[in-house]
Amino acid sequence: MSESKAALQAFKSEVAAWMAENVPSDPGFLLPLTFLEVGTEQQLDFLREWQHKLWQAGFLGMHWPTEYGGQGADSAYQFIVDKELGRHRAPIIFNTIGLNWVGPLLLDMGTDEEKSKYIKNILSAEEIWCQGFSEPDHGSDLGAVQTRAVKEGDEYVVNGSKIWTTLGNYADHMILLARTNTKTERKYDGLSFFLSPMKVAGVEAHPIRKVTGEYGFNQTFFTDARIPASCLMGEEGGGWTVAMKTLEYERGVTAGQASAYWGVAVQVDDMIDELAAIEQDGEPLLSDPIVRDDLVGFMMEAKALSLAARRMAIPALGTDYPMGLALSVKYRGTEYERRMKQYTASKQGAQSALYVGDDDAVSGGFWQRAYFSNFGATIGGGTTQVQANIVAEHVLGLPK
Amino acid sequence: MSVTPNVTMTFSEEQGMLLDVARGFVRDQAPIDVIRAQLETETGYDSVVWQSMVDMGWAGIALPDSVGGAGMGVGSAVPVFESLGGGLLGTPLLSTTLAGQLIWRAAGEGAASWLARLCSGEVGALALLDHADWGAANCGVSLGSDGCLSGRKCFVADAGVADMFVVVANDNGETILAIVEATALSSDALSHNVVIDLTKRSANVDFTGVVPVDILRGERVVSALRDTLLLGALLTASETTGAAALCLSGITDYLKTRKQFGKLIGSYQALKHPTVDIYVGMENARSFIYHGASVVDDDPLSEDAETACRMAKVAADDVMVFAGDRSVQFHGGFGFTWDCDSTLFIRRAQWAQQMYGGAIHHRKRLAALLLDS
Numbered sequence: 001m002s003e004s005k006a007a008l009q010a011f012k013s014e015v016a017a018w019m020a021e022n023v024p025s026d027p028g029f030l031l032p033l034t035f036l037e038v039g040t041e042q043q044l045d046f047l048r049e050w051q052h053k054l055w056q057a058g059f060l061g062m063h064w065p066t067e068y069g070g071q072g073a074d075s076a077y078q079f080i081v082d083k084e085l086g087r088h089r090a091p092i093i094f095n096t097i098g099l100n101w102v103g104p105l106l107l108d109m110g111t112d113e114e115k116s117k118y119i120k121n122i123l124s125a126e127e128i129w130c131q132g133f134s135e136p137d138h139g140s141d142l143g144a145v146q147t148r149a150v151k152e153g154d155e156y157v158v159n160g161s162k163i164w165t166t167l168g169n170y171a172d173h174m175i176l177l178a179r180t181n182t183k184t185e186r187k188y189d190g191l192s193f194f195l196s197p198m199k200v201a202g203v204e205a206h207p208i209r210k211v212t213g214e215y216g217f218n219q220t221f222f223t224d225a226r227i228p229a230s231c232l233m234g235e236e237g238g239g240w241t242v243a244m245k246t247l248e249y250e251r252g253v254t255a256g257q258a259s260a261y262w263g264v265a266v267q268v269d270d271m272i273d274e275l276a277a278i279e280q281d282g283e284p285l286l287s288d289p290i291v292r293d294d295l296v297g298f299m300m301e302a303k304a305l306s307l308a309a310r311r312m313a314i315p316a317l318g319t320d321y322p323m324g325l326a327l328s329v330k331y332r333g334t335e336y337e338r339r340m341k342q343y344t345a346s347k348q349g350a351q352s353a354l355y356v357g358d359d360d361a362v363s364g365g366f367w368q369r370a371y372f373s374n375f376g377a378t379i380g381g382g383t384t385q386v387q388a389n390i391v392a393e394h395v396l397g398l399p400k
Numbered sequence: 401m402s403v404t405p406n407v408t409m410t411f412s413e414e415q416g417m418l419l420d421v422a423r424g425f426v427r428d429q430a431p432i433d434v435i436r437a438q439l440e441t442e443t444g445y446d447s448v449v450w451q452s453m454v455d456m457g458w459a460g461i462a463l464p465d466s467v468g469g470a471g472m473g474v475g476s477a478v479p480v481f482e483s484l485g486g487g488l489l490g491t492p493l494l495s496t497t498l499a500g501q502l503i504w505r506a507a508g509e510g511a512a513s514w515l516a517r518l519c520s521g522e523v524g525a526l527a528l529l530d531h532a533d534w535g536a537a538n539c540g541v542s543l544g545s546d547g548c549l550s551g552r553k554c555f556v557a558d559a560g561v562a563d564m565f566v567v568v569a570n571d572n573g574e575t576i577l578a579i580v581e582a583t584a585l586s587s588d589a590l591s592h593n594v595v596i597d598l599t600k601r602s603a604n605v606d607f608t609g610v611v612p613v614d615i616l617r618g619e620r621v622v623s624a625l626r627d628t629l630l631l632g633a634l635l636t637a638s639e640t641t642g643a644a645a646l647c648l649s650g651i652t653d654y655l656k657t658r659k660q661f662g663k664l665i666g667s668y669q670a671l672k673h674p675t676v677d678i679y680v681g682m683e684n685a686r687s688f689i690y691h692g693a694s695v696v697d698d699d700p701l702s703e704d705a706e707t708a709c710r711m712a713k714v715a716a717d718d719v720m721v722f723a724g725d726r727s728v729q730f731h732g733g734f735g736f737t738w739d740c741d742s743t744l745f746i747r748r749a750q751w752a753q754q755m756y757g758g759a760i761h762h763r764k765r766l767a768a769l770l771l772d773s
Contacts, residue, residue: 272771292767293760299770300711303407307687310407316416317690320645321679328680388673396652396679398666 003074012080018057019088024050030356032216033369034263035096036166036376039207039215044170047094051125054081054093061099061123061258064107069120070258078259085261096262097167098122098129101249102175102195104256109245110233114195118173123258130171130198132162132178132220133243140386142177142243143188147222149178151236154229156180156194158202158222164380168205168218171198177243180236191239194231201225211372213356250381253326266337266370268302271295271344274363278348285347294343301336305329324395331387334377341371406704409687410694415476422483425456430489432741438490439598443561445491451521453491460519462497462631463504464698467512468519474501474631475693478638482689485642488744490599492523492558494639498632499524499566504698505624506577507616514579514614517564525562526628527553527580527605534629534757539570541578541607543615549578549607559590559603567607568625575621578612585610597751599744627701630709632756634692637709637716640752641685644716647723647745648678651730658732665730674726681719688712707769710762717753724749 027046032038038047054060055069062078064070071077085093093099103122106115121127138144147160158178165174174196181190198205202225205218234242248254272295278285285291308325311317318325345367346352356365378384392398429449438444453459462477463469470476477497484493500518503511518524530540531554541551549569556565567578589610590603652675655666665671692708701709724746728735735742753759 286771289764289767292771293763295771296763296766299766300714303711304684304687304715306407307409307691308683310409311687311690314409314411314690316419317411317686321683324679325683328676328683331676332680385669385673388676389669391676391679392666392672396648396675398652398655398672398675399664400667 003076008076008080011077012084015059015081015084016088018059019084019090022053022057023085023088023090031091032094032214033092033373034376035092035094035216036263036380037210037212037214037216037373038094038167038170044094047091048125048128050091051093051095055123055125060093061103063256064103064119064123064258068107068115069123075255082260085259086265089264090261092263093259093261094167095122095125095128096259097131097171097175098127098173099258100260100262101131101246101257102129102173103258104249104254105175105242105246107256109242114233118195127172128167128170130165130168130174130218130220131246132165132174132176132196134162134164136161136163136219140383143191143240145177145179145191147176147178148182149176149180149192149194149227151180151229152226155226156229156231158196158225158227160222162220162222163208163217165205165218165220166216166380168198168220169207171205174198174220175246177239180239184237188240189237191243192236193233193239193242194227195233196227196231200227211375212369247381251330253323253329264370266341268298268340271298271340274344274367275347278362280347280349291347298336298340298343301332301340305333305336308332321395324391327395328387328391330377330381331384331391334374335384338371338374338378341367341374345371406695406707407691408694408704409691411690414472415479415693418472418476419479419483421456422480423486425452426483426487426489430487432488435488435490435599435744444599444601445489449489450491453493454521457519458493459496459521460500460515463500463515463519466509467504467515469500469515474696474698477635478689478693481635481638482642482686485639485644486646488599488643488646488748490597490601492525492561494632494635495526495558495562496522496524497635498628499526499564501631502526502566502577502624502628503579503616505627505700506618506621508620511614511616514564522563523558523561525556525558525565526632527556527559527565527567527607528629529554529556532754534754534761537575538568539575541567541569543569543571543576543578543612547611549580549610549612551608552604552606554604555593555602556605557600557602559605560592560601565605565607567612569607571615571617574617575625577616577621577624578607579614579616580607580610581613584613595751597744597747599748600751623700629756630701630706631696633713633762634689634696634709636752636755637685637692637712638689640716640720640748641682641689643745643748643752644678644682644685644720644723647720647727647742648675648682650741650745651675651678651723651727654731671730674722675730678719678723678726681715681722685712685715685719688715703769703773707766710766710769713756714759714762714766717749717759720745720749720752 059081062071062073063075066072149156149158176194176196180192184190202223205220207215208217312325348362351362354361457470460469462474465471565580569578589606592603658665689712692712695705727742727745
């Protein structure tokens with residue numbers, strides 16, 4: 001379905017008008033930069049209310065089916081909403097694991113019952129989701145997951161520990177990858193995928209403090225936690241396939257996410273605007289030829305990323321390495337953003353050393369915090385180095 | 401001015417067919433042994449292959465049909481040059497195409513007879529540079545009151561096979577384009593350059609005493625010259641991107657078959673990860689050239705088109721230099737030999753990065769374009 005330009009333009013005006021009325025003003029406390037940093041009840045309540053409002057207005061999961069709370073519209077509409085959220089500097093839409101990973105996964109592979117049970121509450125923010133993939137000893141090597149789930153009657157008994165569980169201390173459900181069989185020939189074949197409740201006895205989430213000084217991550221402990229056997233998604237032993245599909249949604253390789261607005265978007269223009277106000281040696285920073293050359297480099301990277309996204313829609317220009325552009329998005333995009341934020345944080349003279357909380361910090365220490373926070377993107381969802389291996393092996397066909 | 405909003409990329413079915421045809425042609429007519437057979441010949445290319453390209457209409461690929469060209473728009477040259485680069489096929493097509501652009505943009509249909517000759521396969525050469533600086537005014541050749549040119553031009557690509565030259569010259573402070581027939585040159589006018597890329601040829605040309613057969617002048621000359629330099633950057637970038645893709649596939653083939661310490665060397669991350677960076681750089685360059693192809697047209701180039709051409713050149717140069725360099729290194733001892741195609745890639749990289757201005761030349765201008773307006 002392709003939408004007429006006029007219809008999309010009219011919709012954009014409608015959304016912009018709604019945002020001007022409804023985007024909440026500064027609440028007077030620090031809001032998280034991304035969904036990975038929701039660390040206080042105050043932030044949680046605020047973001048939950050905001051997401052609910054956006055959904056009620058019909059602006060979230062617009063391309064999801066109406067029977068599950070979506071609008072049944074073309075994804076172009078959600079794209080416009082996400083753009084406008086950024087333009088209005090709106091608070092983030094935080095229930096990301098539900099909205100962008102679990103929701104599309106269920107729509108793709110879930111049963112009708114699973115869809116009816118979970119999807120609408122994801123959109124409305126009534127239920128929060130977290131992800132239980134990584135373990136203390138198994139981050140990038142997901143196939144080696146050790147958390148055990150043993151079937152007893154109509155329940156599974158879960159023991160073990162998951163780490164980096166974003167939103168884990170607030171979540172109602174977890175997508176849980178656990179080992180149901182320790183005796184399979186291939187380690188992957190012993191894994192199962194659960195839509196597991198968090199608010200049951202034996203599940204505890206302990207917040208972890210990050211480089212930014214903020215929270216958002218947890219280590220989640222399972223101690224003889226009993227979950228209904230009906231939580232199993234797909235077949236027992238078929239968890240790896242479901243997990244890999246989840247990662248496609250997580251990494252943006254496959255489309256279907258409810259909202260791309262999971263973090264404060266920083267554009268190369270924001271960087272240039274910020275640096276344009278800074279002086280060095282008594283002269284504008286932007287008159288320094290080295291800085292100018294560096295900025296051209298960043299602008300080219302930004303442009304190349306936008307062009308790559310555009311090019312993915314032209315299959316004839318992607319025949320040499322099918323999926324190559326999509327599979328390298330995370331590798332390129334997250335590293336570019338890390339360097340861009342670090343650069344901006346480091347070009348503020350003595351103020352480069354200030355952090356959030358200091359009245360003299362440039363833009364309230366935004367760039368320093370954004371730089372540190374960005375490691376969530378270069379490490380989470382498969383580190384940059386693992387992404388390079390994925391591109392090498394799956395795009396270029398190099399051996400493991 | 402913001403860089404990101406314009407991400408125009410149009411690719412018609414017609415252009416897709418052109419890309420397929422051009423790739424197929426290079427694969428069938430110019431495999432690497434055909435290229436290697438020409439490395440040390442005088443012209444550097446096989447005249448039969450060149451004639452086939454002319455027969456397919458490529459000599460006029462960037463020109464409108466009103467003057468005998470293909471009428472597909474100047475952007476349609478991008479898939480052709482990308483494909484030629486993808487086989488390291490050196491022919492005078494780049495020179496001929498850009499000579500056509502300079503004449504067309506400066507004089508339009510008023511110069512139809514020259515353009516018709518180029519479209520029919522006569523080789524055109526651009527005599528631009530007085531010295532090694534792509535950024536200088538380059539009007540050292542001047543037109544005297546006796547109607548004769550005086551002065552020389554450097555690094556004139558394909559001068560040895562050119563039928564006609566377009567010479568950027570100075571007539572009492574006015575920049576003009578002098579059309580010179582090759583037959584008008586004295587027998588010792590050319591001194592051939594020893595070119596680092598063995599698939600390319602160029603020469604210094606002394607135009608002293610030559611009477612131009614035509615003079616193009618007027619207000620369009622300066623912008624035509626500017627646009628031709630930008631298109632030269634874009635088309636060189638297209639050719640370079642194709643070469644980088646070929647270089648990449650040579651590297652990955654080797655990494656998938658060569659064993660050391662009992663393992664395929666492609667399993668080592670020290671080789672794997674830089675190869676991924678070559679891949680990413682090649683895809684970037686490819687996005688930029690097709691974006692460039694989508695924003696250039698017969699009108700004076702817009703700021704967005706200028707940005708696209710310059711970025712394309714920077715991206716293509718950077719990846720080609722890196723790819724050629726790593727190709728030699730990753731092939732080990734064999735990579736250091738003449739017989740390994742890496743030598744062709746590293747030489748192409750060094751040649752391409754200066755053509756129509758290197759990365760620093762373009763980055764400096766991009767900074768002014770994007771940060772000062």
